Amino acid sequence: xxxxxxxxxxxxxxxxxxxxxxxxxxxxxxxxxxxxxxxxxxxxxxxxxxxxxxxxxxxxxxxxxxxxxxxxxxxxxxxxxxxxxxxxxxxxxxxxxxxxxxxxxxxxxxxxxxxxxxxxxxxxxxxxxxxxxxxxxxxxxxxxxxxxxxxxxxxxxxxxxxxxxxxxxxxxxxxxxxxxxxxxxxxxxxxxxxxxxxxxxxxxxxxxxxxxxxxxxxxxxxxxxxxxxxxxxxxxxxxxxxxxxxxxxxxxxxxxxxxxxxxxxxxxxxxxxxxxxxxxxxxxxxxxxxxxxxxxxxxxxxxxxxxxxxxxxxxxxxxxxxxxxxxxxxxxxxxxxxxxxxxxxxxxxxxxxxxxxxxxxxxxxxxxxxxxxxxxxxxxxxxxxxxxxxxxxxxxxxxxxxxxxxxxxxxxxxxxxxxxxxxxxxxxxxxxxxxxxxxxxxxxxxxxxxxxxxxxxxxxxxxxxxxxxxxxx
Amino acid sequence: xxxxxxxxxxxxxxxxxxxxxxxxxxxxxxxxxxxxxxxxxxxxxxxxxxxxxxxxxxxxxxxxxxxxxxxxxxxxxxxxxxxxxxxxxxxxxxxxxxxxxxxxxxxxxxxxxxxxxxxxxxxxxxxxxxxxxxxxxxxxxxxxxxxxxxxxxxxxxxxxxxxxxxxxxxxxxxxxxxxxxxxxxxxxxxxxxxxxxxxxxxxxxxxxxxxxxxxxxxxxxxxxxxxxxxxxxxxxxxxxxxxxxxxxxxxxxxxxxxxxxxxxxxxxxxxxxxxxxxxxxxxxxxxxxxxxxxxxxxxxxxxxxxxxxxxxxxxxxxxxxxxxxxxxxxxxxxxxxxxxxxxxxxxxxxxxxxxxxxxxxxxxxxxxxxxxxxxxxxxxxxxxxxxxxxxxxxxxxxxxxxxxxxxxxxxxxxxxxxxxxxxxxxxxxxxxxxxxxxxxxxxxxxxxxxxxxxxxxxxxxxxxxxxxxxxxxxxxxxxxxxxxxxxxxxxxxxxxxxxxx
Numbered sequence: 001x002x003x004x005x006x007x008x009x010x011x012x013x014x015x016x017x018x019x020x021x022x023x024x025x026x027x028x029x030x031x032x033x034x035x036x037x038x039x040x041x042x043x044x045x046x047x048x049x050x051x052x053x054x055x056x057x058x059x060x061x062x063x064x065x066x067x068x069x070x071x072x073x074x075x076x077x078x079x080x081x082x083x084x085x086x087x088x089x090x091x092x093x094x095x096x097x098x099x100x101x102x103x104x105x106x107x108x109x110x111x112x113x114x115x116x117x118x119x120x121x122x123x124x125x126x127x128x129x130x131x132x133x134x135x136x137x138x139x140x141x142x143x144x145x146x147x148x149x150x151x152x153x154x155x156x157x158x159x160x161x162x163x164x165x166x167x168x169x170x171x172x173x174x175x176x177x178x179x180x181x182x183x184x185x186x187x188x189x190x191x192x193x194x195x196x197x198x199x200x201x202x203x204x205x206x207x208x209x210x211x212x213x214x215x216x217x218x219x220x221x222x223x224x225x226x227x228x229x230x231x232x233x234x235x236x237x238x239x240x241x242x243x244x245x246x247x248x249x250x251x252x253x254x255x256x257x258x259x260x261x262x263x264x265x266x267x268x269x270x271x272x273x274x275x276x277x278x279x280x281x282x283x284x285x286x287x288x289x290x291x292x293x294x295x296x297x298x299x300x301x302x303x304x305x306x307x308x309x310x311x312x313x314x315x316x317x318x319x320x321x322x323x324x325x326x327x328x329x330x331x332x333x334x335x336x337x338x339x340x341x342x343x344x345x346x347x348x349x350x351x352x353x354x355x356x357x358x359x360x361x362x363x364x365x366x367x368x369x370x371x372x373x374x375x376x377x378x379x380x381x382x383x384x385x386x387x388x389x390x391x392x393x394x395x396x397x398x399x400x401x402x403x404x405x406x407x408x409x410x411x412x413x414x415x416x417x418x419x420x421x422x423x424x425x426x427x428x429x430x431x432x433x434x435x436x437x438x439x440x441x442x443x444x445x446x447x448x449x450x451x452x453x454x455x456x457x458x459x460x461x462x463x464x465x466x467x468x469x470x471x472x473x
Numbered sequence: 474x475x476x477x478x479x480x481x482x483x484x485x486x487x488x489x490x491x492x493x494x495x496x497x498x499x500x501x502x503x504x505x506x507x508x509x510x511x512x513x514x515x516x517x518x519x520x521x522x523x524x525x526x527x528x529x530x531x532x533x534x535x536x537x538x539x540x541x542x543x544x545x546x547x548x549x550x551x552x553x554x555x556x557x558x559x560x561x562x563x564x565x566x567x568x569x570x571x572x573x574x575x576x577x578x579x580x581x582x583x584x585x586x587x588x589x590x591x592x593x594x595x596x597x598x599x600x601x602x603x604x605x606x607x608x609x610x611x612x613x614x615x616x617x618x619x620x621x622x623x624x625x626x627x628x629x630x631x632x633x634x635x636x637x638x639x640x641x642x643x644x645x646x647x648x649x650x651x652x653x654x655x656x657x658x659x660x661x662x663x664x665x666x667x668x669x670x671x672x673x674x675x676x677x678x679x680x681x682x683x684x685x686x687x688x689x690x691x692x693x694x695x696x697x698x699x700x701x702x703x704x705x706x707x708x709x710x711x712x713x714x715x716x717x718x719x720x721x722x723x724x725x726x727x728x729x730x731x732x733x734x735x736x737x738x739x740x741x742x743x744x745x746x747x748x749x750x751x752x753x754x755x756x757x758x759x760x761x762x763x764x765x766x767x768x769x770x771x772x773x774x775x776x777x778x779x780x781x782x783x784x785x786x787x788x789x790x791x792x793x794x795x796x797x798x799x800x801x802x803x804x805x806x807x808x809x810x811x812x813x814x815x816x817x818x819x820x821x822x823x824x825x826x827x828x829x830x831x832x833x834x835x836x837x838x839x840x841x842x843x844x845x846x847x848x849x850x851x852x853x854x855x856x857x858x859x860x861x862x863x864x865x866x867x868x869x870x871x872x873x874x875x876x877x878x879x880x881x882x883x884x885x886x887x888x889x890x891x892x893x894x895x896x897x898x899x900x901x902x903x904x905x906x907x908x909x910x911x912x913x914x915x916x917x918x919x920x921x922x923x924x925x926x927x928x929x930x931x932x933x934x935x936x937x938x939x940x941x942x943x944x945x946x947x948x949x950x951x952x953x954x955x956x957x958x959x960x961x962x963x964x965x966x967x968x969x970x971x972x973x974x
Binding site: 003004006007008009010011012013014015016017018019020022023024026027029032033034036037038039040041042047050051054055060186187188340341342343344375378389392395396422423426427429448449 | 495497498500501520523524527538578579580581582583585587589590591592594595597598599600605606607610611615617621629642643657660695696719720721723724725898
């Protein structure tokens with residue numbers, strides 16, 4: 001028992017000070033320990049909504065509840081199956097990354113990926129036919145991946161014939177919740193970057209015809225693969241889980257390779273599959289993403305919670321969703337990443353930010369774990385200390401430190417996890433996202449990779465909606 | 474313009490590995506060398522070989538994914554510079570390693586600062602419309618909080634204090650200028666000796682005056698817990714006062730409790746009185762107002778309660794050294810930094826002099842208009858919110874009041890000027906150093922006009938204050954001011970110097 005007011009009157013105070021420097025100086029002059037806040041005013045016009053949300057008596061407990069649910073999830077890969085079996089996708093329905101969007105507003109890479117998917121599904125015979133079909137929209141439905149427990153990197157286009165990873169919660173006893181993601185195609189000219197040439201479609205056919213079924217056999221033989229454990233390990237091996245998945249890919253391949261070899265399939269197919277996975281440093285991204293999605297979906301729909309449960313881009317809009325506001329998207333214009341370019345490409349070739357892969361940052365890895373992967377910060381010519389600073393800064397806008405995902409160079413501090421809308425508004429610090437860059441023109445493919453932030457208006461719009469949802473508002 | 478000779482370099486370097494990010498950076502470095510039209514530095518993967526072909530370079534022979542591919546197209550003269558730039562870019566990264574990193578940036582919220590430092594108390598002095606957010610953050614982090622900011626909406630004050638009560642924390646303020654917590658002065662606070670008297674104060678300068686008088690009498694202070702000027706209103710219902718009383722009740726260092734406030738709303742007064750009655754320690758209630766004991770009388774009562782003899786309050790110069798001054802015709806002009814000191818001075822002076830115009834008037838019909846001028850007696854609180862909006866408090870920046878002092882000296886109807894000077898942490902480093910020359914100038918101005926001008930100073934400070942009470946008093950007395958440690962005595966002295974009409 002420390003006495004009333006938690007012992008305030010019986011111990012030398014340690015002071016946290018925000019505001020006038022002179023008052024903190026006066027504490028220094030008394031040799032009192034004082035931690036000064038580098039306080040800055042929130043954006044003009046947000047004061048009322050911010051105060052309203054900060055006054056919501058549900059907020060603290062709601063954020064605890066949401067976050068506890070997120071952190072309790074133990075994501076495991078349980079199966080690999082065609083989208084048609086897993087999702088209720090009628091022919092002509094295509095999922096895409098980011099918030100909802102129609103063809104008319106779709107960017108080049110999303111259009112390119114949709115054209116490729118229409119061709120892949122055999123709904124058109126040529127890119128021109130596919131374009132006409134998508135433009136007319138007859139029998140075509142576009143829906144966000146996120147609305148179907150799915151995430152897709154870059155354009156994120158999913159059609160019924162594509163195979164998906166199926167991720168379940170090993171900790172949730174009999175929990176029916178799932179998250180899905182397509183298989184990663186590799187880099188360069190690939191569908192998710194908006195390319196739809198014959199080689200792209202050939203690869204997709206091989207993935208559906210050979211790779212998917214092979215992985216299904218292997219994963220079923222192996223039993224559930226603990227993805228959380230792989231994420232925890234890869235962060236200690238130089239990956240951050242978004243732009244760098246090299247260690248994660250190899251760790252995962254090591255898990256399933258014996259069962260792949262033991263699958264009874266033709267040795268040439270097994271060799272091709274192993275070569276494909278090992279040759280694609282981003283293969284694990286499509287496993288880390290649904291692992292993150294499954295965890296964050298567990299934090300959805302807690303009234304009063306200001307936790308961000310999704311950040312996603314469709315190449316035109318950047319959108320976020322929060323726990324306390326259901327399925328509503330809060331959007332702003334997607335930004336063009338700052339980074340490095342492949343070959344002769346330059347900034348003018350880059351499309352604005354695209355993909356559901358920012359689910360990794362939402363879950364506390366990717367850009368938030370930059371300190372674990374200092375190489376990533378060199379995309380913008382930064383130094384190792386910048387990587388440490390980037391992660392350090394994200395602690396200012398998050399609710400917790402992840403108990404399992406740790407960064408060795410930060411003395412195994414847990415990664416900053418659980419973005420709080422109120423903290424983003426209060427500090428003006430926007431989430432740090434690591435990302436690939438797609439070519440602006442449909443069919444181009446990847447042009448580079450770099451760093452990007454969401455537009456601030458996503459967060460101000462979410463704050464307004466949270467304020468309107470407070471009791472008595 | 475002549476066509477420059479073109480060079481094309483395509484090299485495969487074996488036995489060297491660089492990660493793709495380093496190589497993209499190296500490519501960019503080389504591309505930026507003047508004269509270079511295209512460059513690709515990459516591991517010779519299938520994808521990169523395709524890129525190379527797409528850029529129009531000839532394919533190298535026998536290059537595998539573990540080989541480094543270097544392709545540069547440039548003006549002949551730029552070749553060496555491009556290769557040198559490449560060599561530089563492929564060397565190990567910039568010197569310095571991880572030093573300076575590690576997320577050691579200053580915290581951006583009170584919650585973050587609390588988590589880093591293990592803070593037990595928050596001091597919030599951001600603009601009033603933002604103060605609620607930081608204060609609520611402090612409470613959620615388990616910190617009691619002093620809200621120095623003014624202009625916090627009443628409803629937000631109630632919310633903060635409800636939350637604090639739920640968490641067994643204390644909200645001091647809003648608009649709390651003074652606190653002393655376990656020996657630490659917060660905001661404007663005097664350096665006082667530790668001792669048995671605990672003060673719960675809805676008035677900042679009121680608490681400072683009590684502290685200084687008790688200190689002068691050799692009696693120390695355990696804590697000063699500010700509660701904000703509205704705490705005893707009907708809406709706020711003394712939430713912080715009751716929290717503070719309970720805390721002082723349990724505090725082993727506190728033997729006598731003093732509550733300083735304007736008279737509370739009736740139903741609130743009953744609750745505070747009930748809490749005081751059950752405190753188990755003597756409570757001196759100091760409810761300021763016309764017809765009630767002043768701060769000096771309250772200090773005396775607290776001393777008697779503590780079993781200490783009431784001394785002669787300090788004054789400079791000594792009474793016997795002071796030249797006798799005849800009352801003179803004219804008006805009393807009071808120029809204050811402390812609102813409670815101004816209020817007390819008006820209550821005392823009005824008994825002798827009648828109506829006193831003010832920006833914080835004793836009654837509404839004595840309100841000064843926007844010009845802050847009036848033909849009769851007047852007193853101005855320069856620390857009032859309306860006069861501090863967008864500028865520092867006069868305890869920090871005295872310039873507005875100094876100007877007014879000189880203006881009063883030019884006014885032939887001014888007989889006496891009454892000023893307060895507040896010392897302590899947070900106050901200006903040498904208030905007398907600023908004020909004494911102005912007083913000298915004011916008296917000289919009046920003398921040049923054939924008039925006398927009496928200047929009386931209420932000096933609220935202790936010998937332990939960084940500015941040194943006696944040194945400050947000496948400097949003021951040296952330019953002819955009569956200086957009093959008791960604000961009530963200063964006000965009485967000033968009023969007695971004005972001849973009633």
